[in-house]
Amino acid sequence: MTETRLRTWTHTISYGLATLFIVTLAMQNLRYGFYELFYLAIGMAALTLAGAAYTFICRRHQLSAPGHLIILSGLNSGLLAAIITLDSPGISHWAMPLLVLNFLILPLRQGVTLSLLLLVPASVLLFIREPAVDALTIIAGLFLLLTAASLYIWHYDHMAQSAEDLAITDPLTGAHNARFLDETLQKEISRAIATGHALSVINLSIDYAAEVEDLHGKAGIQNLFQHMTEHLFGVIRAGDTLYTLNNSEFFLILPFTPEEGVRVIAERIRRTIAEHEWPDVGKATVSLGCTTRGHGDTRTDGLRKRARQAMEEARRRGADSTWFSPGESITT
Numbered sequence: 572m573t574e575t576r577l578r579t580w581t582h583t584i585s586y587g588l589a590t591l592f593i594v595t596l597a598m599q600n601l602r603y604g605f606y607e608l609f610y611l612a613i614g615m616a617a618l619t620l621a622g623a624a625y626t627f628i629c630r631r632h633q634l635s636a637p638g639h640l641i642i643l644s645g646l647n648s649g650l651l652a653a654i655i656t657l658d659s660p661g662i663s664h665w666a667m668p669l670l671v672l673n674f675l676i677l678p679l680r681q682g683v684t685l686s687l688l689l690l691v692p693a694s695v696l697l698f699i700r701e702p703a704v705d706a707l708t709i710i711a712g713l714f715l716l717l718t719a720a721s722l723y724i725w726h727y728d729h730m731a732q733s734a735e736d737l738a739i740t741d742p743l744t745g746a747h748n749a750r751f752l753d754e755t756l757q758k759e760i761s762r763a764i765a766t767g768h769a770l771s772v773i774n775l776s777i778d779y780a781a782e783v784e785d786l787h788g789k790a791g792i793q794n795l796f797q798h799m800t801e802h803l804f805g806v807i808r809a810g811d812t813l814y815t816l817n818n819s820e821f822f823l824i825l826p827f828t829p830e831e832g833v834r835v836i837a838e839r840i841r842r843t844i845a846e847h848e849w850p851d852v853g854k855a856t857v858s859l860g861c862t863t864r865g866h867g868d869t870r871t872d873g874l875r876k877r878a879r880q881a882m883e884e885a886r887r888r889g890a891d892s893t894w895f896s897p898g899e900s901i902t903t
Contacts, residue, residue: 579630585675586623590616592668611653618646639676647689654693663693663709667716674720682724686717752814752822756871759826763864770864771833773823774878775840778856778890780819787851792818795852802847806840830895833861837893845891856891858882
């Protein structure tokens with residue numbers, strides 16, 4: 572399940588449960604003749620239903636749907652206005668489900684801010700109207716709920732970010748993995764088309780990787796791969812991105828880099844790797860294939876295929892070599 576779909580389900584269920592709870596409150600207040608609270612609950616239920624409808628309408632854009640903040644601001648403002656104007660016992664308890672709803676729907680920072688804007692003035696009024704012990708008990712309960720909800724959502728966000736990092740990062744080297752490559756490359760292609768700037772890529776492979784693994788074992792080739800990744804991070808420029816394809820291949824995306832630039836960068840990478848003394852292995856070399864986006868390169872597959880073919884051509888011409896494969900010229 573994607574993050575967007577998960578949020579859609581979470582928001583829909585949250586608004587639905589809130590509506591059910593508020594309608595129950597409305598019926599109870601109607602039964603006992605508290606008509607002002609009944610009308611307040613009906614208005615809040617209408618807003619939660621609007622939130623559920625908004626969630627359905629924006630189900631494909633839940634990660635960037637600003638309407639939730641407007642709806643929840645209306646709910647919080649309505650309850651705060653009722654606490655200020657109505658002298659009804661127990662109305663402050665209505666804040667509890669609203670606090671939970673704030674955190675389930677909104678990002679953490681917005682949820683905390685909106686909840687504090689509700690709780691701080693409500694707490695002042697409670698101290699004015701209620702006995703000190705009762706007011707302190709209610710306020711302590713509300714702020715404990717606020718703290719617990721904040722910690723839970725923070726923990727969820729932290730776990731979600733960790734899972735995302737694991738999905739797009741090679742745990743051995745810390746470089747981005749192949750899962751993230753096509754997404755980023757497509758964005759860079761679109762940006763290059765829109766701005767007219769050059770875009771180049773490099774596919775490089777460790778020479779004689781199978782022989783290195785035979786001589787030094789799987790741990791040896793992994794150790795070489797890890798040290799070579801660290802070396803490449805030190806060689807590439809800020810703004811360039813490095814990806815690992817397997818235990819012997821890398822891919823580099825070089826935005827704003829024309830043919831002359833990628834040739835220079837590829838040669839510098841080849842030379843520094845060949846001159847380096849690698850732990851356990853000693854000397855090692857790479858074969859590099861590089862290319863620059865051409866007029867017909869609007870998707871990732873063509874650019875990646877040409878870079879790989881250039882890398883294979885470099886291998887055929889001998890280890891420790893680079894080869895550039897031009898794309899179709901871009902007319903400006």
